[in-house]
Amino acid sequence: MDMKTFGYLYYKTRGYSPEDIIKQAGISEVDFEFLEKNLQDVLKEIEMLRPVAENIGQDFTRLTRYIYERESDQTLGVPRPDAIKVRSGEIVPLPATGTLKMPEMPLAKAIEQRRSVRKYSAIPLQQEELSFLLWASSWARDFRSSEQMEITFRNVPSAGSRHPLETFLDIRRVEGIKPGLYYYHPVKHCLVLYDDSPEIAAKIHEGCMFQEMIPKAAVNFILTAVPYRTVWRYGQRGYRYLYLDAGHIGQNIHLAAEAIDAGACMIGAFLDEAMNEALGLDGIEEFVIYIASVGKKP
Ligand SMILES: Cc1cc2nc3c(=O)[nH]c(=O)nc-3n(C[C@H](O)[C@H](O)[C@H](O)COP(=O)(O)O)c2cc1C
Known part of the structure; x- marks a missing residue:
């Protein structure tokens, strides 16, 4: 993923206006239109995963405790x-x-x-x-x-x-x-x-x-x-x-x-x-x- 695409996704998913996305991500209007058209699925995925991402640190710490451990591949x-x-x-x-x-x-x-x-x-x-x-x-x-x-x-x-x-x-x-x-x-x-x-x-x-x-x-x-x-x-x-x-x-x-x-x-x-x-x-x-x-x- 190049910086243009990253910048577009970053500001778009934070609710910036098209003008501000263009400015902040340093992209042209043509780039913006192209990314709008082609990244709808990626945007949907980010929105879907956002609630999971918001708690991932705590979940990671909690769910990697030994209590949740199963036999490792080595043991198997x-x-x-x-x-x-x-x-x-x-x-x-x-x-x-x-x-x-x-x-x-x-x-x-x-x-x-x-x-x-x-x-x-x-x-x-x-x-x-x-x-x-x-x-x-x-x-x-x-x-x-x-x-x-x-x-x-x-x-x-x-x-x-x-x-x-x-x-x-x-x-x-x-x-x-x-x-x-x-x-x-x-x-x-x-x-x-x-x-x-x-x-x-x-x-x-x-x-x-x-x-x-x-x-x-x-x-x-x-x-x-x-x-x-x-x-x-x-x-x-x-x-x-x-x-x-x-x-x-x-x-x-x-x-x-x-x-x-x-x-x-x-x-x-x-x-x-x-x-x-x-x-x-x-x-x-x-x-x-x-x-x-x-x-x-x-
Ligand atoms: C996990 C980790 C990530 C870091 N990432 C960056 C970074 O991306 N850019 C940067 O300039 N410094 C980075 N640093 C350096 C810290 O800013 C630096 O260790 C801290 O300010 C304390 O200063 P000192 O190392 O001179 O004691 C990182 C340090 C660690 C341990």
Whole structure:
């Protein structure tokens, strides 16, 4: 969904007049007429679901209590999901984790000086630094696979070590790596080129509602969730864990960034439709859950 469509739906469902929708959504009269004609079903669906949406937070918390739990797919013997979603494309190797020169900043200092940093210097990140950020946040130090269970262990905790989050990198300024959207393979510790079309950077900026840090960052971490990896073991309660797991990754990105004289800003304000579309995700089996901009401090 593009911003025009989103803007139209957003203001229309809030009862704005046609003139105000055109103004607020930044669309032309022709766009407005076209959207009016073609989005009637979508509008009806939004109106129908609005009462459900109004209480979804409380319902989610209440209905994911153990009292409502049923036997999980794992207990029922449903085949296990894979621990990693393999994506094909041009491989870009990264400095191996075992060769990294670890930064020496004391942990207390990193914690104490951490702030959300939204302005970055033009200095690019070095590949070693990117490799370190990935080591801290997403790298799988162990991978075990059998018929019953496939699992990774990483430097962040995850409920049942299901690690349902995948890491994409919107690389803008990393020494020796051409800009583009990459998938990070957590076991092979390499990048896989996912989208190097000229539009991808702008799509991500738009999907993050044009927040200032996106184009200035050296790299934007885009974390996606594959819920079934966790739901297989924990049922619907597993959805709680996706967000908790994302928080751990975010904090490790923050602290690791501090340690290399970089700064990070977490982003929860993004347009789901636009971000999922930019990454080619269906928004249900896999969806964007959290974003982190990182760059050298100014
Ligand atoms: C879940 C979450 C979502 C956030 N989303 C955004 C965002 O979309 N844009 C932004 O500028 N900052 C965002 N932030 C950063 C917060 O605004 C920031 O952490 C807060 O203002 C406290 O400042 P500090 O991090 O410097 O201590 C987010 C932080 C978290 C934890």
